[in-house]
Amino acid sequence: MPAAIPLTLELAGLSTALLLLLGVPLAWGLARGRGWWVEALGAVIALPLVLPPTVLGFYLLILLGPHGPLAPLLALAGLHTLAFSFTGLVIGSVVCSLPFMVQPVRSAFAAIGSAPWEAALTLRAAPWDAFVFVILPLARGGIVTGAILSFAHTLGEFGMVLMLGGDIPGKTEVLSIVIFNDVETLRWPEAGALAAGMAVFSFGVILVTLRAEARMARLRA
Amino acid sequence: MTLPRPPSRRQLAMLAALGIVAFGLRPAPARAEETSVAVAADFTVPAKRLAAAFEQKTGDTLVLSFAASGQILAQITQGAPYAVFLSADAARPRKLAAMGLAVPGSVFTYAVGRLALWSAQPGFVDAQGQVLQTGHFTHLAIANPQSAPYGAAAVQALKALGVYAAVAPKLVTGENIAQAYQFIASGNAELGFVALSEVLQDKSGSAWVVPQSLYQPIMQDAALLKAGEDDPAARAFLAYLQTPEARAIIRGYGYGTTP
The missing domain is CATH 3.40.190.10 (Periplasmic binding protein-like II)
Structure with a gap:
């Protein structure tokens, strides 16, 4: 059990970092793009919101396994499968939490409108500079929200981990699995303590971040 | 499931x-x-x-x-x-x-219930279960020994065979016997312990019916x-x-x- 706490935090932290790198450009593309593919891509990204995590976990089990499309790459790396590994869980978490990152950031980009971007370009800012120094600060609220939601969601992710993880202590046994096992084996006091701890911690993370965000907004005003 | x-x-x-x-x-x-x-x-x-x-x-x-x-x-x-x-x-x-x-x-x-060692690959599990001793595999799936009776029986059998310590780092645990079966059927675990009833339904791959002397009924x-x-x-x-x-x-x- 003690190993599960740092492991879960590491999984949530690493997944959130990867989601920032992946989700912010995706959200920009969705907010700025025009054409039928925008909504099609948006729908694909939103799928994890509606699909049961066990379904996602099952597909990932096939996808990351020795008969999946990634198998040749895995063989090059000397691996049999990505299931039952921390790496596999990170990939799964990124997939499952992608809509939690992309949706708020996309909304933030859309709310900014095209004026600041065009103004920056007119003033001869390079597109990269305009994005980093104009757009990202303006969209900071959405990005912070996306990161908090992704972190909190990964912290509590259960169905996907159950299907893909194989319950290996120190590698794939995250907190939600420990709680589940405690309930299954009637260790309800332990399950209750962990669940309460998790709820309090999640509440704390969200509260602290939201307060920091509100203070920043006041300072800016 | x-x-x-x-x-x-x-x-x-x-x-x-x-x-x-x-x-x-x-x-x-x-x-x-x-x-x-x-x-x-x-x-x-x-x-x-x-x-x-x-x-x-x-x-x-x-x-x-x-x-x-x-x-x-x-x-x-x-x-x-x-x-x-x-x-x-x-x-x-x-x-x-x-x-x-x-x-x-x-x-x-x-x-x-009766326990079987099963692999989705034909010829992987031999008729005597020797594959557990030779150990050319990376993952062995079992049901959760804390909550699933077939998982507890699998651990008993591994201990009776004297290979538990050797295979322990390779164990992956399904929530129940159906999930252990899924891990093996999808090829992610090369082999594992499942219920004989599941093996009889599928009839593919290779299996060893674990002798009942190796685990509690x-x-x-x-x-x-x-x-x-x-x-x-x-x-x-x-x-x-x-x-x-x-x-x-x-x-x-x-x-x-x-x-």
Whole structure:
């Protein structure tokens, strides 16, 4: 059990970092793009919101396994499968939490409108500079929200981990699995303590971040 | 993991209704009843077959719910309205009786589970299970030994063979026996311990039927729950499970039965 706490935090932290790198450009593309593919891509990204995590976990089990499309790459790396590994869980978490990152950031980009971007370009800012120094600060609220939601969601992710993880202590046994096992084996006091701890911690993370965000907004005003 | 209820429920209900019409005018009418049965996930397929045979005989309707035994136990303690519980072990029905949630004296062994070492690859598991000693694999799947009886039996067998310490780093654990099966069937684990009944249904890959001397018999016990105490259909189904006909069906799925 003690190993599960740092492991879960590491999984949530690493997944959130990867989601920032992946989700912010995706959200920009969705907010700025025009054409039928925008909504099609948006729908694909939103799928994890509606699909049961066990379904996602099952597909990932096939996808990351020795008969999946990634198998040749895995063989090059000397691996049999990505299931039952921390790496596999990170990939799964990124997939499952992608809509939690992309949706708020996309909304933030859309709310900014095209004026600041065009103004920056007119003033001869390079597109990269305009994005980093104009757009990202303006969209900071959405990005912070996306990161908090992704972190909190990964912290509590259960169905996907159950299907893909194989319950290996120190590698794939995250907190939600420990709680589940405690309930299954009637260790309800332990399950209750962990669940309460998790709820309090999640509440704390969200509260602290939201307060920091509100203070920043006041300072800016 | 949990299979949907059989689609024929409506037809069965109609059959049951026909039964009422046919017998309704008799002095002692055979009334059709609906009874809910909670079934351990490993027994899903035989339970459906047994329920269908029972319904055909009696006109009663059985509503089957499938989950891991541990989950069912937790649900019953929280007031789930099941009349009958077919567990994957002997401990949980006994525990329910001790808690006053099962009818005392109603607990009996309906099936004896048997363990098999299975791989989806043909020829991977040899007839003596030597593959456990030679160890050319990265993942060995078992059910959770804390909560699933087949998982506990798998650990006992590994210890009896003297290979537990060697394979422990390669163990991956499914929540129940059906998930362990999934890990192996998808190829993510090269091999693992599952229920013989699952292997017999699939018949692909390679398997070793683990000798019963290597693990404690997996007694699967049934219990009449408090919610079903006054339910004649629930009692009738439990009685049916002990008939030679039902026992033959159960053995046909790779389970043993007690004498």
